[in-house]
Amino acid sequence: MKKTILLTLFLALLLAGCGQSPAQRAGVDLEAFIGPEEAKAKTEKILNEKYKKPGMEDLTVNKIEDLGTVYKTEVNVPNGTVDTYISKDGEYFFIQGEKTSAEEEVAEEAEQEEKLPENPKQDPLDITKTNKPKVELFVMSHCPYGLQNEKGMLPVVETLGDKIDFELKFVYYVMHGEKEIDEQLTQYCIQEEEPEKLIDYLKCFTETGVSTGCRAKAKIDEDKNSACVA
Numbered sequence: 001m002k003k004t005i006l007l008t009l010f011l012a013l014l015l016a017g018c019g020q021s022p023a024q025r026a027g028v029d030l031e032a033f034i035g036p037e038e039a040k041a042k043t044e045k046i047l048n049e050k051y052k053k054p055g056m057e058d059l060t061v062n063k064i065e066d067l068g069t070v071y072k073t074e075v076n077v078p079n080g081t082v083d084t085y086i087s088k089d090g091e092y093f094f095i096q097g098e099k100t101s102a103e104e105e106v107a108e109e110a111e112q113e114e115k116l117p118e119n120p121k122q123d124p125l126d127i128t129k130t131n132k133p134k135v136e137l138f139v140m141s142h143c144p145y146g147l148q149n150e151k152g153m154l155p156v157v158e159t160l161g162d163k164i165d166f167e168l169k170f171v172y173y174v175m176h177g178e179k180e181i182d183e184q185l186t187q188y189c190i191q192e193e194e195p196e197k198l199i200d201y202l203k204c205f206t207e208t209g210v211s212t213g214c215r216a217k218a219k220i221d222e223d224k225n226s227a228c229v230a
Contacts, residue, residue, distance in 0.1 A: 033088040036064050039071040043086050046093050047075060050173060134165045141183040142176035142209075150206050154199055167191070168198065186211055189228035190220055 034042070040061045047059040056078065063074040070085045086093045137153055139146030157166045168191055174180040187205075191198045197218045204214035215222065 034090045142180045193224045
């Protein structure tokens with residue numbers, strides 16, 4: 001009797017589970033998902049507000065594909081097309097996607113290479129030699145990859161000293177919210193007002209991520225920095 005009851009309960013639970021999609025079993029609210037047309041419109045809005053350059057025609061989606069958890073969109077750009085992705089709840093947008101299967105990725109890269117035209121012969125670059133080369137490092141202040149680049153570059157900058165003309169620069173967009181805008185302004189102004197203190201500040205910030213403590217440690221003039229930021 002007990003076995004019969006347990007078996008009945010097990011079958012009931014199993015059937016209940018089978019009647020749900022994987023997303024439902026994971027507790028995902030399917031009603032929050034947006035449809036392909038809304039995803040297309042949202043993608044075009046993001047692209048034209050954040051990535052469209054002055055004088056450029058509107059960026060448009062010409063194809064959208066449902067990949068299960070995200071929508072993949074093919075976008076018209078001046079030199080051809082580029083793929084972007086948007087999550088089905090419309091909360092996350094990203095331009096680059098990466099497959100988790102190495103074999104699939106290699107196969108896709110090979111396919112893309114076959115489509116590329118052969119590079120035409122180019123004239124040698126006319127590079128002006130100088131005793132003090134200009135070195136520019138482009139980062140986002142809170143990007144993990146940017147921080148790793150800075151950690152690798154700072155000892156080189158210290159070693160070469162005045163043998164190079166080093167300048168820290170920032171890309172024209174941010175991906176880590178208002179804190180990144182504030183921090184990039186802070187770093188820009190340290191470089192403008194007290195360039196001799198920039199390396200000490202960056203060495204501290206790349207390790208701790210705490211601006212106030214690093215400004216104190218590097219002895220940044222707060223009045224100068226605030227006036228520059230303003």
